[in-house]
Amino acid sequence: MVFAVCLALLALSAAGVRAGKMTEGQACDPSRNRLDSQTYNFLSDCDPQTWCGPDNICIKRGCRRDIYPYGYYGTPYDQLPPLCPEGQFCPDEGSSCMPKSPVGGPCQKDRDDQCAPPPNQKELASYLNVNGSTCLGFQCYYADVETGKPCIFENTWYVGTADDGTTFTYAVSRDNCRKNLYCDGTTQLCNPKRDKGQGCTANKECKSFNCVKPRADEAGICGREADEPLKPKPWVYVVIGLAIVICLVAVMTGLWLLHRRAREENQVKLQEYYNEQIAYRQSIMSMSHAKNSLLSLPANTTPNAARASLYSEQDSMGLSTANGLLPPNMRRETSQAWSDDSEVLTDQQRQGNSMRFRGQF
Incomplete structure (x- = not known):
């Protein structure tokens, strides 16, 4: 078994x-x-x-x-x-x-396109049929039943899956009533569809085909259509505009602060660079003046006098004293300032050379 x-x-x-x-x-x-x-x-x-x-x-x-x-x-x-x-x-x-089937002819499940359209198809066509024809119970009908007249409907049950994984069933009801009418399942008569915000028990009763139920035990209310565009309130535009302006101001302020900080750091680097260049140039000038001073010494200059510092004085014995000339201030102002320093240095060198020469004689 x-x-x-x-x-x-x-x-x-x-x-x-x-x-x-x-x-x-x-x-x-x-x-x-x-x-x-x-x-x-x-x-x-x-x-x-x-x-x-x-x-x-x-x-x-x-x-x-x-x-x-x-x-x-x-x-x-x-x-x-x-x-x-x-x-x-x-x-x-x-x-x-x-060939398409006439009214009363056969058709397959939900295949409204297999039915031939009525002469006034533009008046009867809607999103619930194809060219004013509908297939109900595998038979073709025109969606032309007026208000209060007997109608035919067909409920099709589908299985859906919720976000939490649970399954549920829902029904899609279709009928042969005219546009903006629905077939009541109890009386089987065509009734006008309800506008947004009115009470309902099924999607087919609403013009939007969307009956919203806040809870299972509460009555439904006709909601908006699935493709209806959202229309925000005026205060939403104001808040969004202010947010955009605040974001722009914050971004511009942040960029300005970053630029100022980078500019200050670059200024410090340039200041240090120029100070180093000034010190380097001053050293070269001092060496040049020292060389010129050594070359201008008399032929009978003693070695001690020749080795004496450019910025020191010598006594009558040819020895250095503590009261020497100090180097000029290292500063970066104008070219005129450098020329003044050079003149001062030249005068000081002349005085030092004179004192050396006096010491030799």
Whole structure:
């Protein structure tokens, strides 16, 4: 008994794997053509590019209903099945284009496009039908029933998944009432739809097709449409404008502070650089004056007198004294200041040389 059950489970699993995998030329079973229980998509034993023909063999599809159909990834556009011309439709199987059905004719689940449009299709067309025609219970109808007249409706239940992973069911109700009317499920009569903010019990009762319930035990209220643009209040624009202005001022202030800090640091570096250059130039000038002084000494100058410092005095014996001349101040003002320093240094050197010469004589 257990062995038989296992074989049955293996057979069912094999059939499940086999479903929808048959390619062109392989065997199939038309009795397995069905709709998915959750999405109501058409399923068969054949893959998306073929359909199960009358000879129980998968045949390449002869038409498509979408510009880019499912299952043709990587297929060049010119190799896709053709689209149907005006007045025809492509069935779910994708066998070939067929003429649209008149009122009362057959149609597939939620395939309003398989029904021929009414003469006044512009007046009857809405987002709940196609060109004023609707498919209810696998039969074509015109969406032209007036207020208070008997109507036909069809409820389709779908399964959804919440953010926390739990599943829930919800119904989509469609009917053959005119635009801005709905078919009451109790009286089966067409009633006017409600505006935003009015009470409701189902989405079909609202013009926005959106009945919002704050809680499950509370009455619903017609909300806004799914594609309705948001209209912020005036104070929102004021707050956003102030925020933008504050951000701009903060950014500009921050950039100004950073620029000022960088400028101050650069100024310090330049000041140090110029001070070093001034000291270096002063040293070179002192060495140049010392060289000129040594070269201008008389031929009979003693070694001690020649080695005497440029900024020191000598006594009558040729020895250095502590009362020497101090070097000029190192400062960076103008070129005139440098010329003055140079003149002072020259005068001091002349005086020192005179004193040396006096010491020799």
